[in-house]
Amino acid sequence: MPEDLVAADIRVAKTLPSKFYYDKSIFDSLLSVFSGWQYAAHDSELEANAIVPLNHIESITGEPTIIVKGNEVECLSNICTHRGMRLISQPCNKSTLQCEYHGRTFALEGNMKRMPEFEQAIGFPSESDNLHKFAIDTWKGLHFISQEDTQQLPWAELNERFEFLDIESYVHDPTRDRDHSIAANWMLYVDNYLEGFHIPFVHPELNQTLDYSGYSTEVFEGGVLQIGKASEGDVKFDLPETHPDFGQEIAAYYLWLFPNMMFNFYPWGLSLNIVIPVSSEETRVLYRGYVKDATLAEKGAGSILDTVEIQDQNIIEEVHKSMHSKVYDRGRYSPTREQGVHHFHRIISKIYEQMF
Ligand code: FES
Ligand SMILES: [Fe+2]
Structure with missing residues (x-):
């Protein structure tokens, strides 16, 4: 060896x-x-219905991500599943996420809720129309996200x-x-x-x-x-x-x-x-x-x-x-x-x- x-x-x-x-x-x-576990945010940075772009995660991994506090804390893709518009650029508090480009709307859990002019689209919506969810782990109020299947945090x-x-x-x-x-x-x-x-x-x-x-x-x-x-x-x-x-x-x-x-x-x-x-x-x-x-x-x-x-x-x-x-x-x-x-x-x- x-x-x-x-x-x-x-x-x-x-x-x-x-x-x-x-x-x-x-x-x-x-x-x-760097695509394994990364620190995202502390609970005190997330009020109810907070949607916060994780700019530092994007700087580290290149992947636009947001952390969202709805019923649960979720980490989602910040890219609209229609044609790829960035959804959020500033922290905000909202009960849904609406894309500024053509109005696609998502629930805070990431599911697509509404999309205008798609009545005739076949097989729509499907799973891939929801926002991608990243793995999240929380330790004593500190939230971590991962972009890949990786070992648990210690x-x-x-x-x-x-x-x-x-x-x-x-x-x-x-x-x-x-x-x-x-x-x-x-x-x-x-x-x-x-x-x-x-x-x-x-x-x-x-x-x-x-x-x-x-x-x-x-x-x-x-x-x-x-x-x-x-x-x-x-x-x-x-x-x-x-x-x-x-x-x-x-x-x-x-x-x-x-x-x-x-x-x-x-x-x-x-x-x-x-x-x-x-x-x-x-x-x-x-x-x-x-x-x-x-x-x-x-x-x-x-x-x-x-x-x-x-x-x-x-x-x-x-x-x-x-x-x-x-x-x-x-x-x-x-x-x-x-x-x-x-x-x-x-x-x-x-x-x-x-x-x-
Ligand atoms: S890119 Fe978001 S609705 Fe078209
Ligand atoms: Fe030192």
Whole structure:
């Protein structure tokens, strides 16, 4: 059997070859990983009869989609089944969806209801006249959609850790939203997210609020969880006695779900990063903020997000430039600090090897 590109044993493994970060054909091939589960929206963004175009999903996958709250939350195609007009371009509240082109009307569940001048059409309407429905999964008020049959999201792994948080009741705060553009490959953004190794070097302010010696990383199928411990006296979670981390001073849970979703849980609430691959050399990162208790956002690891983000971006852009070097190709992993990066590279390399 040929050896894995990224060895399973982190102690001997080498990082992904640098061409993974700039080669256009590798970038294009790996885009297929984005058609699986993607974060769509939180319940607090969906009032009754809300119809919201998921522009970020379209940026990521190219597929125009909407999320709709009728009797249920549904994720539907944003393309009229008649001749392909885009149905909705702005969020709105309506009890039906009507196409502006020739008036085809759909129920919020996606079924075609009315269409003028089609009385003589034979075999009409049929199933294909309804809007396409995408798979949807909801975890604690967070809605996810998928464009393909894919593995389930790893909630079973996470419920024990997160059931104490009533994420359902958090409220979207648009003042915390950001849209960053970075001159680097999307996988460098993920690599950087998946290790706290750089915190003492790159983030002096964050390093003061975290106890670096207690930082830990757990890997599981489809994701990585990093746990940041609070420095003495800093803001921490109030954990119930039954919680697996009870007795520890936890400042933040950093959860990454493959390939591009980052959920940063702080005592004040949730800051979510969605990584959007634009090209092999450019990435967008969207921030979404969901607040539980804003008064806790002024101190601790969750209080300096913009500072930390800029520090990360500067480093990532520098690393991206280095990927074109003729002498640098692959590095090694710290067995104690880079388990998350290793896990991500293993997933990517296996997908890549299956393609070629
Ligand atoms: S394209 Fe929608 S009704 Fe014709
Ligand atoms: Fe960082």
